[in-house]
Amino acid sequence: SAVISQKPSRDICQRGTSLTIQCQVDSQVTMMFWYRQQPGQSLTLIATANQGSEATYESGFVIDKFPISRPNLTFSTLTVSNMSPEDSSIYLCSVEASGLQETQYFGPGTRLLVL
Amino acid sequence: AQSVAQPEDQVNVAEGNPLTVKCTYSVSGNPYLFWYVQYPNRGLQFLLKYITGDNLVKGSYGFEAEFNKSQTSFHLKKPSALVSDSALYFCAVITSGTYKYIFGTGTRLKVLA
Incomplete structure (x- = not known):
């Protein structure tokens, strides 16, 4: 299985600021995904990031709020912009498993608290 | 619309007893079904999946799940629970x-010693 790391693992931020979350994979992958897990809730897909193309955002998520970069096949970033307390969540990246149809592997997550 | 239901927020079971975590789904087309586990302060770990074939799927850590098309269910089971199985379990479908x-x-599983 792929080894996925995320930085930072957690952060406390002031409202109105922005935070960039990094996701690094130990192998080349085509598809990377960003999810949000709000406190006590399930995971919601924010966007899909393919290398060399613009990220595809799900309903309710926009590029101005959650800009994503995918500069190569092992790395992606998600920025949470102009944060408010409602953005306090766990943000997880995942990758499509090579050779395992439709299976995704998840990173450890970034815990964000916005004050 | 596609959806997944986990009717129990929490399941408590004594160590050594069998456990079941329930999941039902609603999709158009053939479902691919998954179980993931989330331990505290960690990401989701893949447990098992059903794509096609045998309705009983075996996965990691002794877990298994049974796909039941008529009941649109995919319940997670383990014959003998361990305290270390205590975690948050998510069912997913595509x-x-x-x-x-x-x-x-998600269903929080608590295995009591």
């Missing part, structure tokens, strides 16, 4: 040809 997971709300 339909063939897509990659978008629809997650259930």
Whole structure:
């Protein structure tokens, strides 16, 4: 299985600021995904990031709020912009498993608290 | 609309007893079904999946799940629970040809010593 790391693992931020979350994979992958897990809730897909193309955002998520970069096949970033307390969540990246149809592997997550 | 339901927020079971964590789904087309586990302060770990074939799927850590098409269910089971199985369990579904997971709300499993 792929080894996925995320930085930072957690952060406390002031409202109105922005935070960039990094996701690094130990192998080349085509598809990377960003999810949000709000406190006590399930995971919601924010966007899909393919290398060399613009990220595809799900309903309710926009590029101005959650800009994503995918500069190569092992790395992606998600920025949470102009944060408010409602953005306090766990943000997880995942990758499509090579050779395992439709299976995704998840990173450890970034815990964000916005004050 | 596609959806996944995990009707129990929490399941308590004594160590050594069998456990079941329930999941039902609603999709158009053939479902691909997954179970993931989330330990405290960690990401989701893949447990098992059903794509096609045998309705009983075996996965990691002694877990198994049974796909029941008529009841649209995919319950997670383990014959003998361990305290270390205590965690948050998520059921997820996608339909063939897509990659978008629809997650259930999660079930917290507590195994009591």
